[in-house]
Amino acid sequence: MSKRERFISGIYNYCDRWCQRCEHTKRCRVYRDEQRVMRRHKSKGEDPHDMEVVFKDVSRSFEKVMRMITRDAKARGIDLDEIIRESKNVDLETDRDRVEAHPLCREAKRFMDQCGELLERLKPIFNDARSDAINRAEFMDVEDEADALTDVREAFEVLNWDYHLIYVKIKRALGGLFESEDEDDDDFRDSSRSDAAGSASVARRCLMRDKAALLAIYEWDEQIQDTAIDLLAIAERISRAIENLIPECVTFVWPPEE
Numbered sequence: 001m002s003k004r005e006r007f008i009s010g011i012y013n014y015c016d017r018w019c020q021r022c023e024h025t026k027r028c029r030v031y032r033d034e035q036r037v038m039r040r041h042k043s044k045g046e047d048p049h050d051m052e053v054v055f056k057d058v059s060r061s062f063e064k065v066m067r068m069i070t071r072d073a074k075a076r077g078i079d080l081d082e083i084i085r086e087s088k089n090v091d092l093e094t095d096r097d098r099v100e101a102h103p104l105c106r107e108a109k110r111f112m113d114q115c116g117e118l119l120e121r122l123k124p125i126f127n128d129a130r131s132d133a134i135n136r137a138e139f140m141d142v143e144d145e146a147d148a149l150t151d152v153r154e155a156f157e158v159l160n161w162d163y164h165l166i167y168v169k170i171k172r173a174l175g176g177l178f179e180s181e182d183e184d185d186d187d188f189r190d191s192s193r194s195d196a197a198g199s200a201s202v203a204r205r206c207l208m209r210d211k212a213a214l215l216a217i218y219e220w221d222e223q224i225q226d227t228a229i230d231l232l233a234i235a236e237r238i239s240r241a242i243e244n245l246i247p248e249c250v251t252f253v254w255p256p257e258e
């Protein structure tokens, strides 16, 4: 298989960016590039997470992407400045307001805020329960408790990864949906609609695992059952609303077929 064939085109567009848990790292160009950058920094003794280093990486990637876009546009006879001219007629504030005022977006924001609060409350409860189990492990069997703590830790990690992402992806899905509704050009309309479906499908996949995570937390500790139940209801409402608004997200294929 050649290097070009090894990568699945656009696989990174609608993933959850949780590379440490991704099954497709070997087929993902973004992952390969990021690992290459990490190795380069490490070999120079640099910290790849230092803000100065991150800033330089982003600038370098941006320049690379701009070169690719300019070259591709020229080859296809596309006038890049046309977008700038058209964008002067677009009321960005109004479009953003329209997305943010949508009930689905407001519900996603509620999920994000409440989930953040739940995770903050969960941390000390989890740490206390863990210390308690460790202390008792010297004189009694705590195997079941240890298993439950492992499940809760996993639930915490999943929610912690997802709760911002869902809000961002839903905003993007709504933006794509509105764009497709306003668009006269068939190609642009289809591509906006497909982007909306892809973004909605990421949010939907995250919500599915988040519901399982919330259930694990609900079953584990009585102190946070009310919040967990509220969040389960919000997650369910968001899932149903996405599927109703952008039904293609249910059948959206990810990773993309080769």
Ligand code: SF4
Pocket (backbone or CB within 6 Å): 011, 012, 015, 016, 017, 018, 019, 020, 022, 023, 024, 025, 028, 029, 030, 031
């Ligand atoms: S497809 Fe997988 S490896 Fe590539 S960016 Fe997304 S999560 Fe990371």
